[in-house]
Amino acid sequence: MNAQLIQELEDLIRPMAEALGLDLWGLDFATGGNSSILRVYVDTEDGVTIDECARLSRDVSVALDVEDIISTRYTLEVSSPGLDRKFFDPAQMVPYIGQNVSVALIEALDGRKGYSGKLVAVEAQTITIEDGEGTVTCNWDEIKKANLRYAFPVPGTKGKKG
Known part of the structure; x- marks a missing residue:
């Protein structure tokens, strides 16, 4: 682009x-x-x-x-950007700290090009994600694509997200 x-x-x-x-x-x-x-x-x-x-x-x-x-x-x-909105800038991610995101990297980091998990921090040009294996911090210029992973409420749980 x-x-x-x-x-x-x-x-x-x-x-x-x-x-x-x-x-x-x-x-x-x-x-x-x-x-x-x-x-x-x-x-x-x-x-x-x-x-x-x-x-x-x-x-x-x-x-x-x-x-x-x-x-x-x-x-x-x-x-609209939709529920699984793509992020175009790390500042857009700040209101979504604590929610699940997915990130595709340009180059592999620790042998992986993709990470999904809870967004735990956004600082200037870096984001930190906590997944089942630990935390990973990525520089924005290393990210190919970042999206919110909206969790739909689980039926029968009165609005709790699954």
Whole structure:
């Protein structure tokens, strides 16, 4: 993914999202074959409605047509980050300390490229996860992908998560 392109897209989209009362959570731009997909994730404290996503999608589509930032064919998708939200920055993880996350690393650490467990700390550009084998601390630049692992309530346990 081209960091400069992502920054240009963020600079274009962020003010449009904020004008609608939405926070830009992050962007994914995936290329493959003859077309690409631009995924725009937005959120608010109360969640995001389909109508809000549709409105931002229309605004972004027009702006991208005018600015012509993306030179290839692409599909635009606008949505909330969802329950298993992808993290684009370690600061986004701070409110989720104590919850389960999964992390895929670029290079193996202690013979493993993937870790899942409880997020126990976030400091500047590092995160610490506690899994069944102990704790591991990863630098953000070593992480390929990090997601929240939402635990659905177990049926018959009155809202307790399993």
